[in-house]
Amino acid sequence: MRQEVIVIGGGIAGLQCARELHQAGREVLVLERARGVGGRLATRRYEGQPIDFGPMFIHGQNPAFLKAVKGTEGVIFPSAWPRYLQGHGQPCQPNAFEGEEQRAILPAGLNAFAKDLAADLKVQLQTTVTQVTPDAEGFALTTEAGQTFLCRDLVVALALEETLALLATMPVQPELVGIQALLGMFASVPSLTLLAAYPREVPAPEWDILYPDQSASLQLISQDSRKRESPEFITLVIQGRPGWSAQRMALPNEVWAAELLKLAAEQVGAWVNQPLWTSPHRWRYARVDRGNELSRPILTTFDNGLRLGLAGDVFSPGGGVQAAWLSGSALAHRLLNEVRL
Numbered sequence: 001m002r003q004e005v006i007v008i009g010g011g012i013a014g015l016q017c018a019r020e021l022h023q024a025g026r027e028v029l030v031l032e033r034a035r036g037v038g039g040r041l042a043t044r045r046y047e048g049q050p051i052d053f054g055p056m057f058i059h060g061q062n063p064a065f066l067k068a069v070k071g072t073e074g075v076i077f078p079s080a081w082p083r084y085l086q087g088h089g090q091p092c093q094p095n096a097f098e099g100e101e102q103r104a105i106l107p108a109g110l111n112a113f114a115k116d117l118a119a120d121l122k123v124q125l126q127t128t129v130t131q132v133t134p135d136a137e138g139f140a141l142t143t144e145a146g147q148t149f150l151c152r153d154l155v156v157a158l159a160l161e162e163t164l165a166l167l168a169t170m171p172v173q174p175e176l177v178g179i180q181a182l183l184g185m186f187a188s189v190p191s192l193t194l195l196a197a198y199p200r201e202v203p204a205p206e207w208d209i210l211y212p213d214q215s216a217s218l219q220l221i222s223q224d225s226r227k228r229e230s231p232e233f234i235t236l237v238i239q240g241r242p243g244w245s246a247q248r249m250a251l252p253n254e255v256w257a258a259e260l261l262k263l264a265a266e267q268v269g270a271w272v273n274q275p276l277w278t279s280p281h282r283w284r285y286a287r288v289d290r291g292n293e294l295s296r297p298i299l300t301t302f303d304n305g306l307r308l309g310l311a312g313d314v315f316s317p318g319g320g321v322q323a324a325w326l327s328g329s330a331l332a333h334r335l336l337n338e339v340r341l
């Protein structure tokens with residue numbers, strides 16, 4: 001069966017695009033590689049306690065985006081978190097603390113925002129698309145498991161480098177070459193991230209996020225447990241800086257995780273070296289390099305009327321979760337309103 005629209009990628013950009021198309025009556029299927037939706041807006045649980053390990057809070061100033069965030073069940077909005085900051089290092093999104101920005105956190109974890117966007121959508125999880133082939137009526141998608149999906153219009157809503165990798169599987173066509181050249185001028189930055197849990201008795205500091213002064217290695221340490229009501233554990237999220245992370249991306253997890261823990265202990269106290277549990281995560285494409293974004297999503301109509309749309313955090317100014325959401329929304333608008341050539 002040929003779907004009207006397939007969206008590859010169940011992150012915030014893909015979900016918002018799919019949601020608006022679905023609300024306008026289009027038949028949409030989202031294909032997502034992971035076991036859950038949300039992509040980089042990621043939350044894990046340790047003994048049931050949520051830990052956000054992508055962005056630490058949602059922030060933005062666009063009224064439509066903030067309205068969507070505000071609509072999420074249980075959201076704390078506006079939130080003062082992080083209220084207590086330590087250090088003068090650079091936050092990954094310095095604009096997050098500017099006057100007009102509003103912030104939100106979710107008791108169930110930030111990923112609940114993505115789950116909420118996905119609520120009425122048809123989403124097929126654990127489905128990695130490996131090949132895109134245009135055909136006479138649209139696109140044929142092949143997955144890692146050897147399944148084939150057919151659609152009329154196609155939306156690709158992935159991290160920049162993942163988008164480029166998928167476009168490279170398509171036959172060379174003039175429309176694509178221009179897009180590939182344009183996107184090739186941008187880049188994402190990595191972040192090696194370590195989650196760590198401790199008993200409640202440790203001498204936890206009185207800050208929500210530490211931005212280490214002049215550290216070439218540590219981006220931040222977030223005390224995630226301070227977002228939770230009556231947490232069972234003290235939980236830290238330790239993020240490496242992009243340059244530091246890039247240099248260690250090829251090393252085994254144990255090596256860079258031990259280094260991150262040691263660096264965090266130097267900043268916070270020796271107890272940090274004695275976690276109950278740790279979990280390393282490699283964000284190969286954590287976020288778009290700052291200030292390196294396009295102004296809107298791409299929608300291409302091929303000679304035979306096939307439409308290919310690209311959304312994601314690189315397709316809206318400012319990057320981050322708000323940009324991903326806005327790009328998905330803008331692409332849905334274009335798909336619904338632009339006449340097929």
Ligand SMILES: Cc1cc2nc3c(=O)[nH]c(=O)nc-3n(C[C@H](O)[C@H](O)[C@H](O)COP(=O)(O)OP(=O)(O)OC[C@H]3O[C@@H](n4cnc5c(N)ncnc54)[C@H](O)[C@@H]3O)c2cc1C
Pocket residue numbers: 008009010011012013014031032033034037038039040041053054055056057059092093096127128129130157158159162166191193239283285286287288311312313314319320321322324
């Ligand atoms: C450590 C870290 C810190 C951050 N800090 C901030 C911050 O402070 N503020 C902020 O606003 N933003 C921050 N961000 C960035 C923010 O999380 C992202 O910009 C945003 O979530 C991107 O959403 P997206 O939908 O564009 O992409 P993604 O979330 O990457 O969604 C893409 C989805 O596609 C799936 N996928 C990939 N390839 C395939 C395939 N071949 N087939 C099927 N599915 C596929 C992926 O699993 C993923 O779910 C941070 C990110 C990280 C990792």
